[in-house]
Amino acid sequence: MSILVDERTRVVVQGITGREGGFHTKQMLDYKTTVSAGVTPGKGGRKFEGVPVYNSVQEAVDKEGINVSCIFVPPPFAADAIMEAASAGLGVIVCITEGIPILDMTKVANFLKDKNTVLIGPNCPGIISPGKTKVGIMPGSIHRPGDMAVISRSGTLTYEVVDQLTRAGFGQSTCIGIGGDPIVGTTFIDHLKRFKDDDGTKGVVLIGEIGGTAEEEAADYIRQEFNKPVIAFIAGRTAPPGRRMGHAGAIISGGQGKAEDKIKALQEAGITVALNLATLGETALSVMGKN
Amino acid sequence: MKLHEFQAKDIFRKFGIAVPDGELVTDINQAAGVTRKINGPPWVIKAQVHAGGRGKGGGVIITNTPDQAVSSAKALIGKPLVTKQTGADGVMVHQVLVEEGLEIDREFYLSMVIDRSTAMPTMIFSQAGGMEIEEVAEKTPELVLKEHIDPIAGWMPYQARNLIYKLDPPLSSESVKSMMSAMASVYKVFTTFDCSLVEINPLVTTKQGKVVALDAKMSIDDNALYRQKNLVELDDPREKDPLELMAEKHNLNYIRLDGNVGAMVNGAGLAMATMDVIKLAGAEPANFLDVGGGASEEMIKNGFEIILKDSRVKAILINIFGGILRCDVLARGVLAAAEKTSIPVPLIVRLEGTNVDQGREILKNSDLEFLVAKDLSEAAEMVANQVSGAS
Numbered sequence: 001m002s003i004l005v006d007e008r009t010r011v012v013v014q015g016i017t018g019r020e021g022g023f024h025t026k027q028m029l030d031y032k033t034t035v036s037a038g039v040t041p042g043k044g045g046r047k048f049e050g051v052p053v054y055n056s057v058q059e060a061v062d063k064e065g066i067n068v069s070c071i072f073v074p075p076p077f078a079a080d081a082i083m084e085a086a087s088a089g090l091g092v093i094v095c096i097t098e099g100i101p102i103l104d105m106t107k108v109a110n111f112l113k114d115k116n117t118v119l120i121g122p123n124c125p126g127i128i129s130p131g132k133t134k135v136g137i138m139p140g141s142i143h144r145p146g147d148m149a150v151i152s153r154s155g156t157l158t159y160e161v162v163d164q165l166t167r168a169g170f171g172q173s174t175c176i177g178i179g180g181d182p183i184v185g186t187t188f189i190d191h192l193k194r195f196k197d198d199d200g201t202k203g204v205v206l207i208g209e210i211g212g213t214a215e216e217e218a219a220d221y222i223r224q225e226f227n228k229p230v231i232a233f234i235a236g237r238t239a240p241p242g243r244r245m246g247h248a249g250a251i252i253s254g255g256q257g258k259a260e261d262k263i264k265a266l267q268e269a270g271i272t273v274a275l276n277l278a279t280l281g282e283t284a285l286s287v288m289g290k291n
Numbered sequence: 292m293k294l295h296e297f298q299a300k301d302i303f304r305k306f307g308i309a310v311p312d313g314e315l316v317t318d319i320n321q322a323a324g325v326t327r328k329i330n331g332p333p334w335v336i337k338a339q340v341h342a343g344g345r346g347k348g349g350g351v352i353i354t355n356t357p358d359q360a361v362s363s364a365k366a367l368i369g370k371p372l373v374t375k376q377t378g379a380d381g382v383m384v385h386q387v388l389v390e391e392g393l394e395i396d397r398e399f400y401l402s403m404v405i406d407r408s409t410a411m412p413t414m415i416f417s418q419a420g421g422m423e424i425e426e427v428a429e430k431t432p433e434l435v436l437k438e439h440i441d442p443i444a445g446w447m448p449y450q451a452r453n454l455i456y457k458l459d460p461p462l463s464s465e466s467v468k469s470m471m472s473a474m475a476s477v478y479k480v481f482t483t484f485d486c487s488l489v490e491i492n493p494l495v496t497t498k499q500g501k502v503v504a505l506d507a508k509m510s511i512d513d514n515a516l517y518r519q520k521n522l523v524e525l526d527d528p529r530e531k532d533p534l535e536l537m538a539e540k541h542n543l544n545y546i547r548l549d550g551n552v553g554a555m556v557n558g559a560g561l562a563m564a565t566m567d568v569i570k571l572a573g574a575e576p577a578n579f580l581d582v583g584g585g586a587s588e589e590m591i592k593n594g595f596e597i598i599l600k601d602s603r604v605k606a607i608l609i610n611i612f613g614g615i616l617r618c619d620v621l622a623r624g625v626l627a628a629a630e631k632t633s634i635p636v637p638l639i640v641r642l643e644g645t646n647v648d649q650g651r652e653i654l655k656n657s658d659l660e661f662l663v664a665k666d667l668s669e670a671a672e673m674v675a676n677q678v679s680g681a682s
Contacts, residue, residue: 020585023615075514101485101515102405106442109410125584125614137584139614139645154560155584156612159644160667163612180559183410209560212407235563238548238570239579242376246544246559246581248514249407255425276571277564278668 001200002129002174003149003191004092004118005068009133012037012057012066012090014073014081016048020096021072024137025049028070031140033133036064057088070126070135071095078122079104086117093185094135095121102248105183112185119185123247124177125155136177138162146171148284149195151188152207153180153214153249157235157277161207164281170288173201180247182211188218192226203229203288205280206271208262210236211250215262223269229287232266232273233280234259292511293341297388298525299507302484306476308491309469309503313390315339322364325389326357333392336363338372338384341530343508348374350384353392360389385529393503398493400424401474403481411439412481414446414474416454420493446478462496469502484522485515534578534597541593543582550575552674553598553607553636555591557582557616565610565667572671574678577604585615591624599632606677608670609640611650618642618650626657637662637677641670 011028015021016038026049028035035051037060044055054060057069069085071078071094078097085093100122112119120127126136131145138155142163148170152158158177165172176191178184188206195201204226208215215234222230237259239245241252252258263273274283294302300310314325326334334357338350345351350372352363364387371381398420406413416436419427428435436457438450451471455462462470473494481489490508497503511522528536538545544559548566552574556562559581566576578601582594598607611621621642638661642650654661664670 076517099514101518102487102512103412103442103482103485103515106405106410106412110442137615142644152560154558156556156558156614157560157564159612159614160561160564163643182405182407207560209563214408217408233564235560235567238566238576239563240546240548243546243579244513245546245563245579250559250563254428276668277568278666278671 001198002132003194003198004174005127005135006129006132009068009135010034010036010064010066011068011070011135012039012060012064013051014039014057014069014071014085016040016051016053017043018072022048024072025051027137027140028134031134033135036066057084057090061088061090066090068092068135069094071097073097075099075101079108082108082119083111086112086115090117093117093119094124094126095119095185096124096126096137097121098123100181102182105181109183118190120176121179121185123181124179124184125158127174127176129174130172138175138177142166143175144171147173147200147202148288149173149198149201149204150175150207151191151204152177153209153247154207154235158207160277161205161233161280165205165284168281168285170284173198180209180249182249187214189221192218192221196226196228201228203231205284206230206232208232208234209247209250210239210245210252210259211247211257213256216265219265219269219271222271230271231280231284231287232271233277234262234266234273235277292513292516292522292526293530294509294511294522294525295339295341295527296337296507297339299509300504302480302509303504303507306480308473308476308480309501310507311390311393311503311505313388315386316364316389317386319361319365319368322361322389323357326360329389330391332356334360335390335392336360336367337388337390338367339386339388340372340382340384341527342374342376342382344374344376345372348372348377350374364389382530393495393505394498396496396498398495400427400492401477401494402488402490402492403477403486404488406439409439412442412478413440414438414450414454414478418458420495424492440478445482446475448475451475463500465500466496466502473502473504480509484509485512485519486510487512534600538580538594538597541590543580543590543594543597545594545597546579547601548576548578550577551603551605552678553577553601553604554610555580555582555594555598555607556610557586557612558584561610561612565608568667568671569608569674572675574675577601582616586620588620588624588627591621592627595625595628596632599628599634604636606637606639606674607634608674609638610667610670611642611644613642613644613646613650617646618644619646619653622650622653626653626659629659634659639664639670639673639677641667
């Protein structure tokens, strides 16, 4: 099993004719993702790698019956693209774009409040249910189908973790990058709730980093309601305060967002925290037992 | 991007937020003339640096004669200022703001940020002005008042009343009016200039009942600089580390740290985790460098050159998990940098992911001397061994 995306997923790529959008559309097609449509305003009627291109998301929905969007449009136009996909009624929107102004995201968050849409990202690698579908930019080859879930604020760090899991013999049900921005569409808790009800998920790896309080909130939720084993890792124990560590959201400010506080909150909730990234696979083995 | 106090106050003035009469002095010879133009005594001489904690660090001097104003400016300009935010070496002061001194009645704290968990712009107001707000929040949380703002409706007057009428003792009716207007203007400044922070500490009421911003801090959301072209000109490169400035020009995420192990990594999360692993192995990272998920050969080359320019670096670790960034691109970038400069320190390379075999092959067939780590833990051990051997 898996959550949010599977073999029934039909993807529209917004920004399909751009450099990033084009490259990753090919990668997704190689992974056997059903990319049913692309959208680039003004380029409707063309085809890209055999995929029909439309001028609007609504048109793509009407003609191709898509249910998930993957957004690659540049930052100045990304908020508009998310709202367009949501207003066309898509259930899942994955926004890869990095660098969206935060004031734009306050408007997006407000816009999505009364919509039935799950926004993943922005500034994220996307979501993959190995063996079924991949909506995003992660390398498909490191993943294996299985029953560990991964939720992460990072990109390449997630690949490292997935690689270690796969080498340790753990496949994955669904891996989600929730994004490295201060405002993201969905949090750890949103997805933990889904994994709780997913029979195909036996355990969860949670990858956090400095900045904000999302990990502390997740720890609180896990202690109260989550009934499956969780293994966590927090990046940035050596990060200096007040500096933005690559991700817009990865900053310790006003004494908030320190790695130590997050690790402490997770440990107090009974969660095993791998303190060294290099040992995450081993930690998973000791918590989950050998499959 | 951070603005200087005098730059933020110029903006405040245009938006109707009262600030003390004042003028910037960059050359000490101007100090006497400027002081005579400004209402006083007393005058306040304020070092213009981005770092906070200036008051306690001796960067704010109150003077009573023009002569004192000049000698205070002399004491600040051209010398490093050490505050608790600067590190032991301090930051160089290039300019000071000369301002009129005011008769203060009460001090407040007023700021605006984006609250991450509600995804809303949020105004923070406190009657405990002039102190560090984190400290106030910890010791007397009831004194820190907040109003979340609907991003579509914007700041509404009732929100100002919510904050102001909680004050004890209450404000005079004249001050209530000016305070309401100052709050509305702060919201306007925040949204007009894509700020990530507007902070006034202290915001004061004078003996005459006026509401005046004695200090001003503004930070701009870097993601929005493409539409804030006028503000980009206000950026002060002198405030930045030269290597960080170089990285910025090449669109690289680089932050200089105190250790001696240079690191080049793709992706911010993995770069942070790599720093942590270096530390766990008993060494200290010299930098954070994220060449990005989709770095080009050129960016890799530039990033590697920046690390090589850092004379403290005793060993270099390249940790790449190829996804969008292919390992062969990385390898060619490193070789391009190595062609230009010799690499005087041990180089440890850990490659994994997309096109890893090609990447390893390219490095192996070159003249480059390097150690291959099969995984992250081995990489960290090798780094620690190299550094301890070198010292």
